[in-house]
Amino acid sequence: MESALFLVNSVYHLLTAVNLKRRLLPQGEADLVVTNLLPGAGDLVSRLEETGLFRRVILGQSKELAEQYPMNREEAVSRCLDQRETLLRWSLGEELSPVYDRVFFPNFDWLSRLLACRYDAPEFYWMEDGFSSYVIDYARPDRAAVNRHPLGRQLRAKTRAALLYEPRLAMRGDGLASLPLPKLSREDQGLREVLNFVFQYRTPRDLPPVLFLEQSFRAENIRGNDLELMELCRQAVGPGNFGVKPHPRNGENLPQSLGLTRKLDLSVPWELFLLNQEEHVPTVVTVCSNAALSGRLCLGLDLPTVMLYKLYTGRVLWKEDPVLLRYLEAFRRQFAGKHYYVPQTVFELGSVLKYLGGQYGD
Amino acid sequence: MEIKVSVIIPVYEVEPFLERAVDSVLAQTLEEKEIILVDDGSPDGCPAICDRYAQEYPQTVRVIHQENQGLGMARNAGAALARGEYIAFLDSDDTVEPEMYQTLYEKALEGDCDLVMCDVRIRYVEENREVEVASYSREEVDLGDYIAHGNNITYSVNKLFRRSLWEGIRYEKMLFEDIALIPALVTRTHKIGYVPRAFYNYYRRGGTISTSQTGQMVDIVRAFRTFLTTCDPLYKEEAVYAAARQLLWNMTQSRTLFLPDFIGLLREFEADFRLNPYLKQDPATGKVLDFLDRPVVPQRFILAHCRRPLPPELEKALEENFPAAQRVELEEDLLSREDLPENVGQAAKLGRWQYVEEYLSLKELWERGGIVLAPEACPRLTLNARRMEPVFFGFENTQELTTLCFGAVPRHYVVQALLQSYGEDHIYNRAFLPLADRLRDFLITRFGLNMTGKRQVLAGEVTVHLPSVLAYDLHDGDNCCKRGDLPAPEGFEVVSGEVLAFWSQRLLENWNLYKAERKKKAPGKKPPAPKAGGGTISQAQLEEERRKVAALYEESTSWKVTRPLRAIARLWKK
Numbered sequence: 001m002e003s004a005l006f007l008v009n010s011v012y013h014l015l016t017a018v019n020l021k022r023r024l025l026p027q028g029e030a031d032l033v034v035t036n037l038l039p040g041a042g043d044l045v046s047r048l049e050e051t052g053l054f055r056r057v058i059l060g061q062s063k064e065l066a067e068q069y070p071m072n073r074e075e076a077v078s079r080c081l082d083q084r085e086t087l088l089r090w091s092l093g094e095e096l097s098p099v100y101d102r103v104f105f106p107n108f109d110w111l112s113r114l115l116a117c118r119y120d121a122p123e124f125y126w127m128e129d130g131f132s133s134y135v136i137d138y139a140r141p142d143r144a145a146v147n148r149h150p151l152g153r154q155l156r157a158k159t160r161a162a163l164l165y166e167p168r169l170a171m172r173g174d175g176l177a178s179l180p181l182p183k184l185s186r187e188d189q190g191l192r193e194v195l196n197f198v199f200q201y202r203t204p205r206d207l208p209p210v211l212f213l214e215q216s217f218r219a220e221n222i223r224g225n226d227l228e229l230m231e232l233c234r235q236a237v238g239p240g241n242f243g244v245k246p247h248p249r250n251g252e253n254l255p256q257s258l259g260l261t262r263k264l265d266l267s268v269p270w271e272l273f274l275l276n277q278e279e280h281v282p283t284v285v286t287v288c289s290n291a292a293l294s295g296r297l298c299l300g301l302d303l304p305t306v307m308l309y310k311l312y313t314g315r316v317l318w319k320e321d322p323v324l325l326r327y328l329e330a331f332r333r334q335f336a337g338k339h340y341y342v343p344q345t346v347f348e349l350g351s352v353l354k355y356l357g358g359q360y361g362d
Numbered sequence: 363m364e365i366k367v368s369v370i371i372p373v374y375e376v377e378p379f380l381e382r383a384v385d386s387v388l389a390q391t392l393e394e395k396e397i398i399l400v401d402d403g404s405p406d407g408c409p410a411i412c413d414r415y416a417q418e419y420p421q422t423v424r425v426i427h428q429e430n431q432g433l434g435m436a437r438n439a440g441a442a443l444a445r446g447e448y449i450a451f452l453d454s455d456d457t458v459e460p461e462m463y464q465t466l467y468e469k470a471l472e473g474d475c476d477l478v479m480c481d482v483r484i485r486y487v488e489e490n491r492e493v494e495v496a497s498y499s500r501e502e503v504d505l506g507d508y509i510a511h512g513n514n515i516t517y518s519v520n521k522l523f524r525r526s527l528w529e530g531i532r533y534e535k536m537l538f539e540d541i542a543l544i545p546a547l548v549t550r551t552h553k554i555g556y557v558p559r560a561f562y563n564y565y566r567r568g569g570t571i572s573t574s575q576t577g578q579m580v581d582i583v584r585a586f587r588t589f590l591t592t593c594d595p596l597y598k599e600e601a602v603y604a605a606a607r608q609l610l611w612n613m614t615q616s617r618t619l620f621l622p623d624f625i626g627l628l629r630e631f632e633a634d635f636r637l638n639p640y641l642k643q644d645p646a647t648g649k650v651l652d653f654l655d656r657p658v659v660p661q662r663f664i665l666a667h668c669r670r671p672l673p674p675e676l677e678k679a680l681e682e683n684f685p686a687a688q689r690v691e692l693e694e695d696l697l698s699r700e701d702l703p704e705n706v707g708q709a710a711k712l713g714r715w716q717y718v719e720e721y722l723s724l725k726e727l728w729e730r731g732g733i734v735l736a737p738e739a740c741p742r743l744t745l746n747a748r749r750m751e752p753v754f755f756g757f758e759n760t761q762e763l764t765t766l767c768f769g770a771v772p773r774h775y776v777v778q779a780l781l782q783s784y785g786e787d788h789i790y791n792r793a794f795l796p797l798a799d800r801l802r803d804f805l806i807t808r809f810g811l812n813m814t815g816k817r818q819v820l821a822g823e824v825t826v827h828l829p830s831v832l833a834y835d836l837h838d839g840d841n842c843c844k845r846g847d848l849p850a851p852e853g854f855e856v857v858s859g860e861v862l863a864f865w866s867q868r869l870l871e872n873w874n875l876y877k878a879e880r881k882k883k884a885p886g887k888k889p890p891a892p893k894a895g896g897g898t899i900s901q902a903q904l905e906e907e908r909r910k911v912a913a914l915y916e917e918s919t920s921w922k923v924t925r926p927l928r929a930i931a932r933l934w935k936k
Contacts, residue, residue: 344806345802345806345807347761347799347802347813348799348803360795
């Protein structure tokens with residue numbers, strides 16, 4: 001019987017992994033590693049075990065590895081790779097199967113790289129991590145010291161393909177094949193039930209018609225005008241029609257403290273909300289949150305979405321990386337659908353929100 | 363008595379000056395003269411003054427009363443009645459020196475001349491100074507050289523004409539009738555005499571045709587055109603050079619408002635100007651050729667009005683300020699054009715007529731250029747100055763642009779890009795947003811327009827003006843077009859609160875800048891301390907100071923501009 005190992009670091013990965021297991025390996029044996037990079041991973045692990053979907057569900061300690069062994073420092077890279085088996089055992093707490101046919105990993109992080117050192121036989125597949133998977137060649141030698149180490153390079157060497165929801169948008173230029181991932185489907189009742197159970201989903205109440213998805217800029221110490229943009233949106237649609245979904249990594253809910261939003265009952269993952277909510281989905285406004293794209297990417301939905309990346313003033317990757325910007329443009333042109341807006345000025349933003357809010361009369 | 367010289371004086375609204383003019387002719391040393399006063403329907407006391415002179419001097423003075431037809435027509439009427447061997451013209455607010463006509467007449471006889479001229483003394487009345495302008499450099503006139511290099515060639519009034527020369531020749535009904543007729547007449551006159559004395563006193567005052575600007579003054583272009591087409595072909599090169607000198611002066615000094623029209627004229631005669639040998643030898647005047655390369659917005663007004671008539675106020679403003687302009691009215695019937703984007707047809711079905719009008723305007727602007735006016739616009743003559751800008755727009759305030767008035771040369775890429783955007787699947791078309799929104803975002807994203815409300819020139823040729831230029835009249839003399847549909851009482855102007863705040867801020871910034879500059883120039887200098895007045899100030903002194911401050915406020919622009927707001931505030935208080 002075919003066996004597989006899935007690694008997940010985020011909700012997005014987990015949704016993809018669950019869907020992939022159900023669609024690709026319905027009868028196969030699969031183990032799942034949920035790392036502690038995912039907030040609330042402990043609770044998720046026990047509920048995932050209850051679903052019986054996976055043979056084993058393991059809580060992985062990935063956070064500490066990343067902190068202790070910076071991948072761009074050669075000495076740290078060597079130390080980590082020298083004690084790879086010890087670290088692997090420490091990270092996973094229990095032994096994995098001696099053999100897997102396929103390993104699905106979402107990031108070129110330590111856990112994935114150490115597994116690549118251990119397993120010779122299986123094929124490795126890189127699962128989509130959001131739009132960065134379309135544009136960034138994480139294994140490029142000049143990107144980090146780990147990519148120049150013979151053992152650090154193992155993961156890239158063993159990776160057969162990148163699995164993307166929209167492979168035609170890939171522009172990493174790394175020579176790696178991109179294969180399609182099956183999309184999450186609202187029609188898949190079983191999938192919805194599993195995920196709703198795992199995340200203890202309950203329908204959010206009283207969501208505003210326009211929802212701003214905050215990003216982790218403050219957590220990453222990036223200074224920009226996202227709060228000003230929120231205020232502009234609030235003014236354009238009216239305070240009662242606007243709310244902000246805070247980013248968990250930012251700590252304090254600053255938009256709420258500043259009076260930009262009331263507290264929203266929206267703790268469930270955005271993708272899961274979209275999977276469940278077939279009507280009255282708010283218009284999403286965001287600087288460049290992956291969640292805003294994921295409705296289109298992993299569910300194939302054409303939802304009203306307003307992307308503000310052209311109006312954001314902070315120093316962020318898509319401003320400095322032309323490939324990322326090219327990806328966003330390609331997404332807009334080839335894939336985004338009729339309800340996807342990228343205003344180029346704050347005035348245009350006002351017009352778009354008024355239009356979406358029906359303030360122009362039709 | 364055989365009349366040697368008939369002096370023709372057209373009369374119109376010159377009550378304070380008429381007697382001075384007539385008396386200066388009566389005082390001529392030449393006795394065999396007649397004076398023909400042509401009352402051109404003057405509405406003041408002039409007709410009575412004319413009649414009185416006719417009564418007092420029945421042998422010398424004759425009067426014609428006619429309906430107002432303009433200076434040229436009045437002169438024609440006088441010339442038709444003249445009996446003298448020679449005729450002369452005098453403007454009724456000028457004077458002539460006592461020996462003028464006798465001296466010129468004797469010179470004419472002596473040389474058997476068809477035309478004799480003298481110099482002109484220009485008296486700048488307000489400035490209390492005078493200048494004598496010599497008509498030519500030598501007493502003996504070389505006709506070709508005079509046409510090319512002489513002065514005062516366009517004047518009717520410093521010349522004595524043989525009456526027979528006048529047969530079959532008449533002034534046209536226009537302003538600048540002198541320019542249209544006299545220089546061409548000079549080219550066809552084979553013998554010209556010259557007396558180098560300033561016999562003619564030309565009084566230059568404010569508010570006269572020489573010093574004020576009206577839309578009808580575009581006649582000056584027509585006048586030069588007539589000159590160049592009716593001059594003797596034998597002297598065409600000299601005539602073109604003479605015209606070039608005068609045009610350059612008018613284009614750069616005297617009538618800059620009509621610069622685009624002058625350039626149009628230069629283009630009509632481009633071969634004559636470019637190949638002119640005099641211009642090749644005279645780099646200073648040759649600069650006129652540089653203007654041939656300047657882009658000019660055609661004087662065409664594009665007026666789109668679907669399902670609504672043009673307001674009579676707009677028609678009147680166009681008639682008064684741009685009598686020679688072409689008007690293109692765009693109406694609903696143009697919607698049958700095959701190249702119409704789907705969105706425009708859809709907008710028409712939904713009754714979004716502003717969207718349709720703006721599209722049609724842009725289409726016309728792209729194809730043939732011109733100035734687009736919304737039906738609410740009230741254009742002024744100063745709009746002509748904008749025609750030297752290849753593409754121009756204006757701020758409505760610091761957040762918006764206005765589409766009340768904008769313009770472009772034909773086939774300009776900015777207009778093309780805007781036009782093309784009507785075919786795109788975009789918010790502007792989905793929501794049928796006004797052109798002002800589309801334009802603002804376009805200029806911000808493509809040209810980096812700063813939404814400051816301040817004048818900017820983008821990519822060297824796209825001008826975006828202050829709100830005072832194409833939206834509101836802030837009484838600073840800059841306004842070219844304002845809203846005509848928001849009437850204000852006499853002496854008041856309509857201005858949005860936002861623009862008023864912006865304008866006040868701007869004045870303050872300018873004032874601070876001025877103070878900073880002044881401080882930079884004289885760093886140690888402190889403002890003069892008030893004079894000691896024995897330790898006390900009288901009540902009268904205090905009152906005088908108060909009056910000065912109040913007067914200063916009343917005269918200040920910002921105070922005037924805020925007057926309507928203050929009036930409203932007073933009403934509210936009540």
